[in-house]
Amino acid sequence: MMSVVTFTACDQFQSPRALANHESGSYTPLDEANDEIRLLTLEPPRHGAPVYCNLEKASLRHHTGEYSSFLRSIDHNRKTSRRAMIEWVRSHPPHPDHPPGEFSNGGNYTPSSNAYRFKWGDFAALSYVWGNDREAGQIVVNGTVMLVTKNLEEILRRLAANNEFRANYKIWIDAICINQKDESERASQVRKMREIYSSAWTVIAWLGESGEWTPIPDAFIFLRLLASLDHRQRDLRRLFDQEWGLLNENCFYMLHEMMKHEYWSRLWIIQEVVMGASCTVLRCGDHLLDWNTFCAAIAVLYHGHNWDVKDYMLAKVHQRGMSTDAVWQTLSLHLVHKDLRQLSRYEHEGGERLGFRRLLEVANSAHCRDVRDKVFALIGMMEPEIANEVVQAYSLDISRLFTTVTKAFITYYNNLEPLRQANPWGQHGAPSWAADWTWRGRLRWSRPETNPTGPSWNPLDSEPRPDTIYNAHSGRSASISFLNDCCLLRCEGFIFDEIAGLGAREHGFFHWAKESTVQSPTWRSSYGDEYATARALYRALIGGRIANGERAQDRHSALMSLPSTFRAARPQFARRGWTWLANRGGYYFKWERWRQAHNGFMLGKRALESYFTDTIPENAEESTFIDVFRGVERMVMERRFMLTKNGCFGWAPDDAYDDTDVNQVRVGDLIAIVFGCSTPLVIRRSAEHFxxxxxxxxxxxxxxxxxxxxxxxxxxxxxxxFC
Incomplete structure (x- = not known):
């Protein structure tokens, strides 16, 4: 028997690290013109034997006559593939003897035979964690022994034992259904993965086996409870007080442990679960939770004071010695609520896809084995025209890939908004105008369009587009050309100022390097007298905007009386009954430490701290102080306070995770407006270019x-x- 070694699609851009040295098995070529893929069916388990599977080719164009008629009747070209499929599911209720539905969209985990869309049946797609590639499992595919990761073998064994995926209901699994040794096929299947996952009857997000050691089944129960709460019940503090026993700290512990699962740190899952949208199901062993319920439950944590409740509950668990974590690891929560929920909504309802900035943030939210996967794992999130151009860079080196991606976005949208994500601090040699997708300095919560958590905001509200927040270029259209084999970008604009002084740069996430301050003794305010300068200062410190990109108002001068330390702030918050602000102890450090590093920074002849007071006025409103607290907390991240030669102040880009002086903004750097870009840019002369x-x-x-x-x-x- 000939055996083969396989690798998941998330590994396809690196040199494979083989589980063992075996020759490739035989895969007959796929017919791209016929939209062919390979699909797997599982044989009944044999005691003490490997899992036996059958792999066959199937065309995604071989629709049944009824399904073809249905697609024509709903004008399929005007709907997403997922939306069309959901309408089909709802029009084909299962037979009475079919297992009950599992999804909030009215569908079923498995289709009944009357709902099959293809002449050969229907299929699901698997989304899973690669696992430890040093632990090999063995299966048999079409009579040939195949080595896969142990994790995948265990998944297949569970499915086979449950009599799943036999006969006409099949499953697509990247490691087996793609010929991993055929580079041309891998490239083709990467382009097709969006279609595969969006066309699958369901996407199975596999979170491991169930058992006494895993909290995930209990977390599923808690999540269903959260999702079932109506608007009046979503204050978890009140629910905890009134219905003790319904909620307790153990529930939050189970959820926390579930969200720590390595599945959520895998970049490729983003495309997979998003394409599944409301037809995605989370699965742990035989326990299921549908995607809509999951997202609705996670959104409850962002409601009102609930973010604080979850922290309090985990702290109680930690005090009892049950958890090593005293605070939540929130990256996966933010990934689900801020990114996956919104993206899957697009697949269900249609709308705008993620822009360049958000894609970069998503890429930073998870891990992958190969740098190029930062781009290719998100191909399905891009507009098809952009994705097609990017896929052509499949075999290019990393710097050319990053250049191609930025160029594709600039060309498609005919603007220079991607330059806002540019800098010369990447590690892969791309031009400074082409964003490096691995740069660590991007922080999600630093964006003025990002909706914060808190009592004043609906966690389900959509965020405004980044290019609608500012209008520094007054809407002037871009003039764009690419030179020197796209290594250079030529565009039009003007220089209007120069950096003359710099505040402390951020040092990691928690500190500021006070010694990096560069004073400007000759600086004189262009805003007018001290009163006018103070007004300009509070606007600058919150970026002129509050939540949802709304413009700051006069009342937001309250920032000037936001206490500089939590020790000074908390008693004042508590006395007024401002519960949310009084519970900011774990979050106040951004404002507190920024102030400590900048109190002595001179605005001409006056120290910055002299503009502030630690006493909150008696007639102050909590909502206003929440606005300015969240606004300034956002702006001090990823930015460095600056003074300009012409008497302005504001923010320059910061590089918080680089300790060298080379990869930093500098006094003497120029400030320009580039037509087609909604914010000013800091630029630097480099020989005959910038x-x-x-x-x-x-x-x-x-x-x-x-x-x-x-x-x-x-x-x-x-x-x-620009070079």
């Missing part, structure tokens, strides 16, 4: 005011060539 250092905020210049400098002949419009 580098992009990153996006900037300049108070008073974020809504088109800088263009009057051209009209007044104070600045000259010019072409920039």
């Amino acid at each position: 580098q992009i250092v990153g996006e900037a905020y300049v108070e008073g210049m974020m809504d088109g005011a800088a263009l009057r400098l051209i009209d007044d002949c104070e600045c000259e419009q010019q072409f920039f060539t």
